[in-house]
Amino acid sequence: MTAERGASFSTKVPEGDTRPRRVCDTCGFVDYENPRLVAGVVAIRDEKVLLCRRAIEPRKGFWTLPAGFLEDRESVEEGARREAQEEAGAEVDLEGVLGVYSVPRISQVHIYFRARLLTTELAPGEESLEARLFAWDEIPWEELAFPSVTWALSHYRETRGSAAFPARSNPVGERGDYRS
Amino acid sequence: MTAERGASFSTKVPEGDTRPRRVCDTCGFVDYENPRLVAGVVAIRDEKVLLCRRAIEPRKGFWTLPAGFLEDRESVEEGARREAQEEAGAEVDLEGVLGVYSVPRISQVHIYFRARLLTTELAPGEESLEARLFAWDEIPWEELAFPSVTWALSHYRETRGSAAFPARSNPVGERGDYRS
Numbered sequence: 001m002t003a004e005r006g007a008s009f010s011t012k013v014p015e016g017d018t019r020p021r022r023v024c025d026t027c028g029f030v031d032y033e034n035p036r037l038v039a040g041v042v043a044i045r046d047e048k049v050l051l052c053r054r055a056i057e058p059r060k061g062f063w064t065l066p067a068g069f070l071e072d073r074e075s076v077e078e079g080a081r082r083e084a085q086e087e088a089g090a091e092v093d094l095e096g097v098l099g100v101y102s103v104p105r106i107s108q109v110h111i112y113f114r115a116r117l118l119t120t121e122l123a124p125g126e127e128s129l130e131a132r133l134f135a136w137d138e139i140p141w142e143e144l145a146f147p148s149v150t151w152a153l154s155h156y157r158e159t160r161g162s163a164a165f166p167a168r169s170n171p172v173g174e175r176g177d178y179r180s
Numbered sequence: 181m182t183a184e185r186g187a188s189f190s191t192k193v194p195e196g197d198t199r200p201r202r203v204c205d206t207c208g209f210v211d212y213e214n215p216r217l218v219a220g221v222v223a224i225r226d227e228k229v230l231l232c233r234r235a236i237e238p239r240k241g242f243w244t245l246p247a248g249f250l251e252d253r254e255s256v257e258e259g260a261r262r263e264a265q266e267e268a269g270a271e272v273d274l275e276g277v278l279g280v281y282s283v284p285r286i287s288q289v290h291i292y293f294r295a296r297l298l299t300t301e302l303a304p305g306e307e308s309l310e311a312r313l314f315a316w317d318e319i320p321w322e323e324l325a326f327p328s329v330t331w332a333l334s335h336y337r338e339t340r341g342s343a344a345f346p347a348r349s350n351p352v353g354e355r356g357d358y359r360s
Contacts, residue, residue, distance in 0.1 A: 008207075019251070027188075028207045031254040034216045037289055061360055071199070072213040075282030076289055077349065097280050097347040100291060102255030109217055111280060111289075165345035167277040169257065 027031065037106040038148075039079035040067020043092045043158040045117035049134035049153065051100035052087050054145055055129045062145035065152055066090065066129075080113050089123025092116065099155050099168040101148045103176030112152040114159060147176045193284035215287040218328075219259035220247020222336040225297035229333065232267050234310045236324055242325035245332060246270065247290065248307075260293050267276045268311035269303025272296065279335050279348040281328045283356030292332040294339060327356045 009022040014030050022031040042065055043050040051063045057112045066087040070079040077094055084090040092115040118135075124131040134140075134156070144150050151171060159165035168174065190204040194210050202211040219342075222251065223230040231243045236297055246267040250259040257274055265272040272295040283291040297313075303309040316337070324330050331351060339345035 024207060024209060027204060029209060029211075031209075031211075033254065034214075036214045037256065038268055062317060070215050070289070072215065072287050074287075075214065075283045075284050075350070075355075076280055077282065078284075084328075097277065097349065099255055100277050100280065100347075102257065104253045104255050104258075107252050107254075107307050109291075123282070155227070164346045166344045169277065170255070173254075 003024075011037075030095040033107065035102075035109050035156055037070040037076070038067050038110040039070050039076050039077075039083060040065050040079050040110065040112050040152070041084050041092050041094070042098055042112055042152050043084060043090060043115040044156075045119040045120075045133060048135050049139065049156070050088055050090060050122070051132065051134055051139070052124060052128040053130040054127065055124075056127050059145035061129070061143075063140050063143050063149075064145040065112065065149050066131075067112070067149075076111050077113070080111070080115070084115070086125045087128050088122070089090055089119065089125065090131070091118040093118055096165065097167040098159065098165070099148075099152050101151055101168075101170050101176065103148065105175060105177060106178075110148040110152075111146070112155075114156060114165070147174065193244070209360060213287065213309070215282075215289050216282075217250040217256070217258050218247050218288055218290040219250050219263060220245050220290065220332070221260050221264050221272050221274070221295040222292055222332050223264060223270060223279055223295040223344055224336075225300075225313060227237060228315050229242050229319065229336070230264075230297055230302070230311065231314055231319070232304060232308040232312040234307065235304075235344050236307050241309070241323075243320050243323050243326040243329075245292065246311075247292070247329075256291050257293070260291070260304075264295070266305045269299065269301070269305065270311070271298040273298055276345065277347040278339065278345070279328075279332050281331055281348075281350050281356065283328065285357060288356075289345040290328040290332075291327035292328070294336060311339045321334075327354065 017058040122131040337349040
């Protein structure tokens with residue numbers, strides 16, 4: 001999951017390795033492609049859930065939970081809190097791991113926390129057109145950005161009223177392909 | 181978290197990005213460093229836990245849970261099952277996410293599942309000197325390879341007898357630095 005300019009890569013098995021990797025033809029750099037981690041929150045205040053409307057592709061204009069790629073040397077919890085802050089100006093108190101979802105097609109793993117939203121004034125960041133709270137019967141199910149957003153919201157509903165709850169994973173048979 | 185031969189990198193903010201990244205001086209390749217995911221299992225049979233003794237550095241000769249880096253286009257569950265197979269010849273049935281541990285110093289996130297060990301004949305793989313079952317009072321606590329192994333075992337103990345259990349995270353204040 002990298003970007004390059006003018007680089008040319010060949011696929012070969014590096015010395016001491018067992019799998020083919022992308023190796024730069026120019027400098028020998030080995031581009032180990034490991035799945036990328038996304039950290040996010042289902043943040044709740046007054047039984048309403050915080051959603052952001054995406055200002056960027058993919059799925060621009062669709063609603064999502066605050067979430068994004070974990071940065072280097074960041075814990076999952078720090079990443080989840082940072083994304084809530086960056087995308088919605090929201091301070092959150094994490095209550096536990098709600099779901100660990102794999103999207104193998106795009107080599108991503110999404111970790112969502114159930115969280116209490118502490119902020120009353122939301123402030124959408126650069127990647128959000130809007131940030132607002134939705135009561136359960138207001139959630140725009142048909143306008144959610146990604147399958148894992150739907151899963152996390154559904155799994156949140158199952159945990160309501162429970163102080164402790166098991167972490168969920170992908171619904172059976174679901175691999176996170178986009179809904180058309 | 182990459183290896184290179186003869187590559188020279190400078191740290192700069194790529195166009196359209198907000199953070200400094202390592203950029204190859206030769207070809208312009210941007211090495212996005214995202215935390216790497218490790219998937220593993222606390223696998224149990226007859227109330228004994230499966231441990232492997234490491235045949236490779238780091239921590240060669242120390243005991244660990246079957247675990248390793250998630251591969252490209254692999255789900256977390258697939259990775260955990262593969263590592264149990266590769267390191268101990270073990271088939272496992274995953275029961276749930278036991279812990280999500282962050283080790284920011286080395287940009288890793290470790291996800292452990294509680295699992296039932298289905299195999300009776302263990303077969304240590306290339307990365308293991310031995311693979312064997314330990315009763316709880318036999319666990320070599322002073323010879324465990326990594327902090328997250330200790331955490332996962334301790335958290336497993338808390339879940340014994342519970343069909344459903346919340347996922348744990350790092351013990352309070354612990355960041356996963358090596359024990360000396």
